[in-house]
Structure formats: C-alpha cells, structure tokens
Amino acid sequence: MASSPATTNPVAAQPSQLTLAEKNPDEHIMRVPTEDGFLKTTLPRIAGVVPVAAFFIVINEFCERFAYYGGSGVFQNYVSARRPQKPGSLGHPQSDATALSNFFTFFAYATPLLGAVVADQYLGKFKTILYFSMIYLAGFLLLTITSIPTGHDDIGLAIYSGAAFPGYVISLIVIGVGTGGIKSVVSPMCADQVPQQVYTVTKNGKQYIVDPDLTVQHLYNWFYWSINVGAMIGQYVCTRLETNDGGAFWQAFLLPTCMFVLSIAIFLLGYKRYVHVPPGGSVILEAWRCMRYGQIRRKADPAAVQVPAGTNFGFLEWSKPIPGESPEESGKRTWSDKFPQELRQTLKACSIFPLMSIYWVCYSQITNNLVSQAGQMNCAWNGKDGSAMPNDLVSILDPIALVLLIPIFDAGVYPFLTRHKIEFGYIKRITLGFLLGALAMAYAAITQQLIYNRGPNFDYSNFDPDTAAQAYNDISVYVQFPAYVLIALSEIFASIGSLEYSYTHAPKNMKCFVSALALLPNAVSSLIGLFLSPAAKDPSLTWMYAGTGIAAFFSSILFWFMFRRFDDEDRVLKANAVANENGGGSIADGDAPYNNKAAEAMAEAEDRVHVR
Structure with missing residues (x-):
C-alpha cells in the first residue's frame, strides 16, 4: 500500500x-x-x-x-x-x-x-x-x-x-x-x-x-x-x-x-433500509436492438469491419461506431460505445445455457416421476411395515442433502483443492454435475426395474378395488434415496457452477439480464419433459429414466468439448489481471511454460479465490 x-x-x-x-x-x-x-x-x-x-x-x-x-x-x-x-x-x-x-x-x-x-x-x-x-x-x-x-x-x-x-x-x-x-x-x-x-x-x-x-x-x-x-x-x-x-x-x-x-x-x-436502484431502461430491449442493428448493418455492408475468424458474436462489431458512417446510421444507436463489447461478454457467458436444459431434465424428475416412483414402493418408516411416510416427502432429501453438503464443499473441499493447486474450473464442475445427473437417472432406472420385478403388483396396478390390502410392491423406499443424493451433488456442481459462471462473467449493468437468461434452461427442460410425459407410465418408466440418463451422459461429453477452453481462458485472464496489478507481465494464450512473473501472479490469484 x-x-x-x-x-x-x-x-x-x-x-x-x-x-x-x-x-x-x-x-x-x-x-x-x-x-x-x-x-x-x-x-x-x-x-x-x-x-x-x-x-x-x-x-x-x-x-x-x-x-x-x-x-x-x-x-x-x-x-x-x-x-x-x-x-x-x-x-x-x-x-x-x-x-x-x-x-x-x-x-x-x-x-x-x-x-x-x-x-x-x-x-x-x-x-x-x-x-x-x-x-x-x-x-x-x-x-x-x-x-x-x-x-x-x-x-x-x-x-x-x-x-x-x-x-x-x-x-x-x-x-x-x-x-x-x-x-x-x-x-x-x-x-x-x-x-x-x-x-x-x-x-x-x-x-x-x-x-x-x-x-x-x-x-x-x-x-x-x-x-x-x-x-x-x-x-x-x-x-x-x-x-x-x-x-x-x-x-x-x-x-x-x-x-x-x-x-x-x-x-x-x-x-427504509434498502438501496433502491431506479429503473434505467430495459437492458434486454436495448440488447435486442443492439443485436438487430448489428445484423442488419453487417448484411448491408459486410466489408465495413474486419473481424478475425472465430470471433464469438462477431456481428456486434457492426453495432459499434464505424469510421465514415452517416449521421443517420450513428443516430440509430441508443447505446454506449462499450455496450456491444459488454453484450458480447454476456452472450459468451450465457452460451453454456442451452445444453444445461438436458441437465435440468434429470433434475426435474425429483418433483414428479420420482415422487410417483416412491408411491409404488413400501414407504414404511421402518422399511418393513407399520406407519408410512408420504411418498412425496421423499423429495425433501434433495434440500436436506444440499443444506449438509454445501458448507462442506464451501469450507472444506474447494479450499483443499486450492491449497493443493488442483485447478477445478467452472466447466469441469458443470461437466461433473452432468455426469452425476446421468448417474442418478441410471440408478432410478435400476430402481424402477427392481419395483417391477419384486411384485406383488406385476400388472403395475397399485389399486385393488376389492381388498385394498396391498398398495405397493415389496421394495423399501429407502432404496430410492441414493438417487436424491446424486442429484443434490450434481446440483452443487452443475446448477451453482453455471449460475456462478454466468454471473461473474457478465458486466455489472447486465446482471438482471443474465439472471433471467440463466432461468431459461429450466423452462426448456420442462418443455422437453412435457413432450416426454406420455412415456411417464408403466411399464415404460425404466426406459424413460434410462433414456434421460443416456442423454445427460452424451450431453456432458458434448459440453466438455464445446466449452473446455473457457477454463483455460479464465486462468489466463486472471493471471494477466494480477500481473498487471503488480506492474507488468502477462501470459500469452498458449504460452508454456509461463514466465516467472506470470507464474507468481497465477499463484497469488489462486490463493485469493477462497479467502474469507
């Protein structure tokens, strides 16, 4: 200082x-x-x-x-x-x-x-x-x-x-x-x-x-x-x-x-205690106008701007001031000169969302099909007979697991990885979340097949209109519990990881925009589930769970190959930022090994991550 x-x-x-x-x-x-x-x-x-x-x-x-x-x-x-x-x-x-x-x-x-x-x-x-x-x-x-x-x-x-x-x-x-x-x-x-x-x-x-x-x-x-x-x-x-x-x-x-x-x-x-931020115009509508303007202008004059190949959302370069533009063209821009670049950062941060919809299809099973699956099982508290728990009470395992696991990861697992210089970036975390979600669905498929095989309701009916003596198949609901724990673990990596990535990478004046976009994969997953709902019936439930798990598994592979470079880019940007704070030194993309100044900056940046 x-x-x-x-x-x-x-x-x-x-x-x-x-x-x-x-x-x-x-x-x-x-x-x-x-x-x-x-x-x-x-x-x-x-x-x-x-x-x-x-x-x-x-x-x-x-x-x-x-x-x-x-x-x-x-x-x-x-x-x-x-x-x-x-x-x-x-x-x-x-x-x-x-x-x-x-x-x-x-x-x-x-x-x-x-x-x-x-x-x-x-x-x-x-x-x-x-x-x-x-x-x-x-x-x-x-x-x-x-x-x-x-x-x-x-x-x-x-x-x-x-x-x-x-x-x-x-x-x-x-x-x-x-x-x-x-x-x-x-x-x-x-x-x-x-x-x-x-x-x-x-x-x-x-x-x-x-x-x-x-x-x-x-x-x-x-x-x-x-x-x-x-x-x-x-x-x-x-x-x-x-x-x-x-x-x-x-x-x-x-x-x-x-x-x-x-x-x-x-x-x-x-x-009276709140900080009240007045409305300043919709960033969402401004973003739409900015993107539309850039696309129309690029189509009209593609040679006006030279954009390197592979640039993400390169059409936004046409939304910036261009030398020689007419007063009519410049008058159509209602955003600042920096806004197109900020919008590019936001869109890049949100580019991970579409594939997240497949993950949320796995997660959504805990609020519907897994509830009904528990209804086909013996829900007795002692696992045998006697007083039974409500079948939809089983879904409480997800928040219970999260309440217990989040502090462990926040105060134990992540700091341990940091101290031992084990890099565990956002994309790795989200990919692992995908895999855990796929594993949860595989376990649910196995559980469903066990329900079918254990009887006595081999005709898949839980309702005997004459005696009502046997409402469930002879398998304890406790067998279902690991699926909820796996989903909770996947949520820590995939859900929290994706939201944290998008929020930390979005410009400060676009946090609300990103917050809204971050919720869209849940909506898309529900739409997918809506189309798949006809399959949510006996005796096809085993394959419904298995198909969901297989889709999540292949999505995790696709997600990793599409976005794995993002973790490397984050490490380079973080190291450069700290190196610049210390008076110079940077890491060029692809340089190996790093120079001493940049290596010291990287070590310092990693040490800062989990300080409380």
Whole structure:
C-alpha cells in the first residue's frame, strides 16, 4: 500500500458501511484508491459484512421458497390417481400429473424475462417484486379455496367439487406469473444492498482488502442456503398436512398461502433500509436492438469491419461506431460505445445455457416421476411395515442433502483443492454435475426395474378395488434415496457452477439480464419433459429414466468439448489481471511454460479465490 497513501476514513463518512462498524467496531477501516474498479495492490481479499437490508430479502426468499416448494411439492399427489392407503386426489393418471408439473415449471421459468423488463424499464426492483408478489398470493388463494373438499367417500377419502381441477390449472398459471416476475429480480436486488466501496481492514495485525464481489458471493451463499432450508421445511410440513382429514389438500395449500403473506410483510419491513436502484431502461430491449442493428448493418455492408475468424458474436462489431458512417446510421444507436463489447461478454457467458436444459431434465424428475416412483414402493418408516411416510416427502432429501453438503464443499473441499493447486474450473464442475445427473437417472432406472420385478403388483396396478390390502410392491423406499443424493451433488456442481459462471462473467449493468437468461434452461427442460410425459407410465418408466440418463451422459461429453477452453481462458485472464496489478507481465494464450512473473501472479490469484 506504499504506492497509495491511505487515510483513515471514519465510519460516519461511510454510512453504507454502518453495519460493518456495528459488528466489527475494533477494525481499522481505510479507503483504497481504485482505477476502473481494479485495485492496484497485492493484499489478500476477503468478503465484507453483509448489510442488514440484504437479510430482509434473504428471509423474504426463505418464506417465498417455503411457499413455492411446500405447495408445489404436493401437486403430484393432488392430481394423480387415488390410492386407498394414500391421500385422496383428483383422480387423473400419473402422465397427466407429470405433464402439468412440467408445464408449471416451464411457465415459472419462462416468465422471468417479463419481470426483468418490468423492473428495468418501468417499476424498479422493489415495486416489481411487490406487485408480482400480490399476483403470486392471489394464485395460492385460488388454489386453497378450490381444494376444499365437499365431503368424504365410504373409505374416508376427500371428495372434491368440479371446480377443483380447473381451479388448479388456473392457479398454476397465476402462480407461474407471480414467481416468474420475482425470480429474475430478487437476487439482483439482494446484491444491490452490498456497498460497492473497496477498502482495507486490519484483523489480528494483518491487512486485508474487503472486495465487494466476494461480499456478494458470500451473500449468495446465505441466499442459496435460505432457499434450500425453506424448501426442506416447506416440503416436510406440507406433505404431512396433505394426509389430514382423508387427504384434504387445502390444508397443505393454506400454509404456503400464510407463509407468502409473511414473506410480503418481511419484504415491506425493510423498505427504509434498502438501496433502491431506479429503473434505467430495459437492458434486454436495448440488447435486442443492439443485436438487430448489428445484423442488419453487417448484411448491408459486410466489408465495413474486419473481424478475425472465430470471433464469438462477431456481428456486434457492426453495432459499434464505424469510421465514415452517416449521421443517420450513428443516430440509430441508443447505446454506449462499450455496450456491444459488454453484450458480447454476456452472450459468451450465457452460451453454456442451452445444453444445461438436458441437465435440468434429470433434475426435474425429483418433483414428479420420482415422487410417483416412491408411491409404488413400501414407504414404511421402518422399511418393513407399520406407519408410512408420504411418498412425496421423499423429495425433501434433495434440500436436506444440499443444506449438509454445501458448507462442506464451501469450507472444506474447494479450499483443499486450492491449497493443493488442483485447478477445478467452472466447466469441469458443470461437466461433473452432468455426469452425476446421468448417474442418478441410471440408478432410478435400476430402481424402477427392481419395483417391477419384486411384485406383488406385476400388472403395475397399485389399486385393488376389492381388498385394498396391498398398495405397493415389496421394495423399501429407502432404496430410492441414493438417487436424491446424486442429484443434490450434481446440483452443487452443475446448477451453482453455471449460475456462478454466468454471473461473474457478465458486466455489472447486465446482471438482471443474465439472471433471467440463466432461468431459461429450466423452462426448456420442462418443455422437453412435457413432450416426454406420455412415456411417464408403466411399464415404460425404466426406459424413460434410462433414456434421460443416456442423454445427460452424451450431453456432458458434448459440453466438455464445446466449452473446455473457457477454463483455460479464465486462468489466463486472471493471471494477466494480477500481473498487471503488480506492474507488468502477462501470459500469452498458449504460452508454456509461463514466465516467472506470470507464474507468481497465477499463484497469488489462486490463493485469493477462497479467502474469507
């Protein structure tokens, strides 16, 4: 820090760092000069204290995810065929329930682009979240009211009115609009609460740089944790409620409705603490205009710009100022000169998304087909006989596994790899996630074949209208558990890895845009699942799981060969950035071995990754 004279900066001069001062009153805080956002120093970097305002949003997200996963977790049983020893339902076959589940997921993950446009161009993040939350709540109210039974049959199962199924379908659309409008906005608003000042602190006699980007990563760990804790508790409680009163699902829907009211109340409580970023025009619409302009201009005058072969999204070069252009051409550009380059970075970051749709087809099985698979198995708590767990409670294993595994990887596995100089980049992590997803589907296929082979329901029917003595095949539901653990592991690598890659590689003013695009593979996977839903029936379920696993396996190979160079490019860019901070030295793409200066920079860059 000798080259940059530091002055003590009183906390009063940094109101946005008040939370830091309250929690760490003994820390010595100094402002650090920056240039274009890059700190010219070699001090190690750490995450700062997360402001209280952000935790209002984190708690809000916990309640919202409780409602979403708690309510949607019982959809499969609510729609699918009635079983004598399970809750009553609307009497539709498994294929219908799976198709509707896939439609709901598709709709919920296709509408975030709508929320991003509304927030960026019209209402801002706070009002967008609030208004779409009201729509969300209306959907849950409709679902709760239409699921109130009109009576019970001879064996005590709930009977529903003719409005139950239409009410369910309409509520899926309304809830889908509500959750979609929130999804692409809530995480960027949460990150907005993190102060963007770069400063140093002294802890135990050693100086550190508090890096806003690392603070955002630390905040997102809490954010993702809250999602999974909310999902875990919501799924458990709601699946227990669905068995009450002969399968009165309205109780399982009323609790999420109440939790969503609490979610809105908590969100409003933090209003005065929030950093409110006003709408500045839709980046999505601006990006579309920029891309369209570049394509039209390249077609009209392809010789105006010389673009090296192999340049990603080279048509964006025609969206920049070109020498000799007419005033009419320059007047059509409403974006800055840097915007086309920023858009190229964003599109490159998002280029990994299309293949991610195949991974999400594997993941989506835990919310529909694997729930029905558990319904064909012996769900007794002791694995033999006696009291049984609800079949849709088994899906709670995914958030439980994530809540347990994420801290292990964050605090143990990744730092271990870093200390031992084992490079484990984003593309390697995502590829491994693909393979684990394929392995989970292979295991599900084997489990399904065991169900078919164990009997006594060799005709694939779980319903005996005469005795109702044997509702399940003679295989314990505990056999299914490894599939959920494998899916959870795959999510740590593929899901978190892809979101982290796209977010960290997108320009700061396009985070909302990327957040919306990152959700589209889920929508595409649900559309694929919708077309595959006719195969979600006996006796073709074994091949349905096996086919999904095979597709994921070959997709992992294709993904690796298409994007494996991205990890190498990241290492070179990171090393160059640190070398430049230290006063020169760079690594040319393909140089081997690295020069000493660049090698030292690489080692320092690797050491910074997991400092907390």
